[in-house]
Amino acid sequence: MRIAELSRRSGVAVPTIKYYLREGLLPPGELTSPNQASYDEHHLNRLRLTRAMIDLAQVPVARVRAVLEALDSDTLSLHERIGVVHRAITPSRQLTAGDSARTAAAVQVQELIQRRGWAVEPDSPAIATLVETISVLRSLGQDHLVDLLDPYAEAVERFTELEVAAVASRTDPDQVAESVVIGTILGENLLASLRLLAQENISSRRLK
């Protein structure tokens, strides 16, 4: 297809596509004349993935390029591909060494991971976010909210297999990666909204 059709099908404006081509986020099309190139489904999927990372997850262009290079390596398993995308879209936080509240929270998170038997890398950015959040909750005197950690973990375990299966069911590797970006970010919106509605329901029944 020509660039105009690529633009129509992806919803990405032609000048933006040209910018992605210049930045190396999109491989060049096949030249059909000195001034015209042809693009295929791979370009379309790659464009959608790039768009999801930049628009939805607000990943900087340089980082998007690094993710795409990693995805293009033939040696990565599907698990490793998902990990690369996860890490790219999860902001990592720097922990302040020596802070005793954080040390205690870090121990608590490690114990939780062991208790649930989760196979996760020790440098997962989600671990840092968890430790940071627990420390802040305790410093705000909200220890009763930290007690919800296990019920939360138990609840997320109930849908995770379905989430991973939904993402892994895509055939094109770029579609898998796109689905991880969209599912991570918009799935959070779905969960947060449903949580508020479920809270409103219980509050309405118990506290009216």
Added chain:
Amino acid sequence: MRIAELSRRSGVAVPTIKYYLREGLLPPGELTSPNQASYDEHHLNRLRLTRAMIDLAQVPVARVRAVLEALDSDTLSLHERIGVVHRAITPSRQLTAGDSARTAAAVQVQELIQRRGWAVEPDSPAIATLVETISVLRSLGQDHLVDLLDPYAEAVERFTELEVAAVASRTDPDQVAESVVIGTILGENLLASLRLLAQENISSRRLK
């Protein structure tokens, strides 16, 4: 206590406390001399709540004042108080009338609410977010992620009673409201991080 101790115990700087007093977010202390006022536990709780709304939930000052005025009304039940705080910290979205994707998503959300038997107000901001998110997911061709709506709803139902009980266990009404703000926002962080770790675990076991 004097303003210096109020500052120390709340972690809020004295000039900020004076700003809140001028803006009417904090009731004046009891004058003990023409230039000195005394503050009590109510001021401390109110200050913590104000801080949580402004810092954590980024609620504009004018809106914080409206929330505090509503909380000070004697006629509100605990359920209504929680609702006032929920609405203040949840950004509402304007829906574009006549958009067929949104109409279909709205029907789907209404069916979900009926299916689960949730007693929620039709104008809850979380409903608008849910409708918006489903529309976006469909427009991105991610219908397989929309299929996760029911598993998500089922999962959040498992901890909601605990969340509402944790919040309602606080004795001071301002502490309840503070806990709602912090629990809503930081609870989302906890859930999101645990979800990523649980996904990493399943991905590691199934797709490595």
